[in-house]
Amino acid sequence: MTRIFWKNGGGYNFLKNTMDNRTKIVFAVFLLSVLLVTFSVYSKYFLDREYPIFAEVPCDPVAEVCFVYHCDFETDECTGAVEEDTSYYKKVERKAASFPLCDPNDETCVVTSCATDEVECAVTLCDPADGEVECSSPEDFQTIVEESNSEESVETEEESELSSVAESESQTDLEE
């Protein structure tokens, strides 16, 4: 039912209009649909966690081919040291429900191991064939590690020699 009434002669007069039944039905259908959709997505995201999460998790460049990220001086807090400003990561895509609720930076938190029956679980390592991304190379890291290890062993030998000399000198002093 629609009716127009004039409240007073001078001012603005507004339409008094009650909703007819058909309009009420349209609104009811709309609101019901919104409620159903809301419940549906609530169930999907909060109860079932039935959605994929794309995450970037720490990667071991010595063992794996990792994506390389260099600190951005404009947006990040960088130290200026190349080694510290470079990080390595790999991509993981899993259902939210499958992710363990632990800190991925923690070594004990394993987020990349997919269960045997787990679907939609993928760990993506960097592909050097893809020219657009920078990947780390385990071989290079192996060489670097070996070199650093050898340097460390030389340093250790020298240190041990120096320490044995020092020890013998101190023993001599004591005997005297």
Place this chain on the structure above:
Amino acid sequence: MNFNLVTNIENCYFDIPALLYYSHVPTAIVMFLIGLFVYLRNKDFLSANLLFFMVFFFSLWVVGDLVIWVSPDSQKVMFWWSLINLFEVTVSLSTLYFSYVFLERRDVGLWPKILALFLLLPFFILIPTQLNLTGFDTASCEATQGPLIYYFYLLEVLLSLTLLTYLLRKMIKTEEKDRKRVVLFSFGVIFFLLSFTGTNIVASLTENWHILQYGLFGSPIFVAFLAYLIVRYGAFNVKLMGVQALVVGLVLLIGSQFFFLKDTLSFVLVSITLLLAIGFGIMLIHSVKKEIKRKEELQALTQELAEANQELKRLDAAKSEFISIASHQLRTPLTAIRGYISLILEGSYGKVVPTMQDVLNKVYVVNNRMGQLVEDLLSISRIESGRVQYNFAETQLEPVVADLVDMFSIMARTKGLALKIKLPKKSLPKLSLDANKIREVISNLIDNAIKYTKEGSVTVSVEEKKDRVVVKVKDTGIGIDSGNSERLFEKFTRSSETMKLDVSGTGLGLYVGKNFVEAHGGILTVESDGPGKGACFVITLPVKQQKLAQK
């Protein structure tokens, strides 16, 4: 802090722009409050329902957007992100619907509503699916959008263009008297639309979500236009509520600055500003409240008076109609009675014995008086319904007056009064008048003068004064109290002196006479030195008649 990749994502902790709270929180609260106030005060109004519907979904959108910005929980972000586009389309649709009803003052048909539902159907079906959101990216802390977003873009652009076209056409086609209201409303809606929907689409396309915080500033502009409409035009009948909402909004806007104040001086300045705003706001609300109360009382009184006046007019018309019908019915038998008594007195039915003749004479006089009363009532009825017929003709006034004096001379002599006449030596110019009506008026005045004079004389004089002719009926009778002279010419009004002397009068003759004289462009007045000192009734007629009644 215990981070994880689902409910507490480390990457989601980034610096939130301070402006975000400023643009979201007060806007949502002000919009929602205005919508709620309007709705609570005008539940029967379709537009009020639609406005509330619109601001409700707008507020949901704002809440959702805020959660998306600040929450480190992917569940919450996904939940709100999946629904936010539906809310936005609903806001656009309800803005279109609200604008139409507000400006056209009528509801849209059923089919457009069904079409709207049909347009929203893909959202209802596809929102829970991967076509809406494909997943959550923890690196950017954002949901990744599926192909449904393109349908959203299409719908938003279509709705915006439809609304824009409608408002522009409405502004052009509206009549001058209503244009200001339409233009104000349209500009408010266009600002809202361009800023809210426009920035959403741009942000979504460019993935620069920072733009969103500026888009919401169009909403307060829309609210401001709406508030102006509320105050200026009384739309929704919530003037006070509008002012209250404005003050609350202002306080919230100032108060929200505390979120990003960095130094003490700014803190102090904003605190002082806030206190002043609160103080002045309270004063403003109080003042508007008083003014509105007075205005409403005045409006109510005016309305009551207008209604009472209408009712009185209706009753008066009904009374005149009744008198007219009744008088016609009464006049016929009175005329017959007068005719038959005349015949009896003249001896047409045989000789009448003297005792019977005396009785018949009295019946004849009383019958005549009643006839005069009926004539007066009929005249009043005709005057008030505007049906008096005047037959203007060039007339010499002196013979009319002389004839009347001659007619009343016997009556005056019987009472022992001298009835004198004074006519001008030089003949008067002919006047354009309805002789019968003027004759009736003068006759009534002479009759009254004789009736209310115990001793002395009655003098009728006619003279010319410049461009006017003056007829005076002067007596040495009971006189008139100065307090009564104004009221004498009203209906059914008699002076207190006449009522003591003669109870048979009706108080209609002078009212009728005044109307007849005024219809000739003249005036009827009375002069008296007071009770017991006689009275003089004066008819002043213009020489050049304006024939007002004929006009």
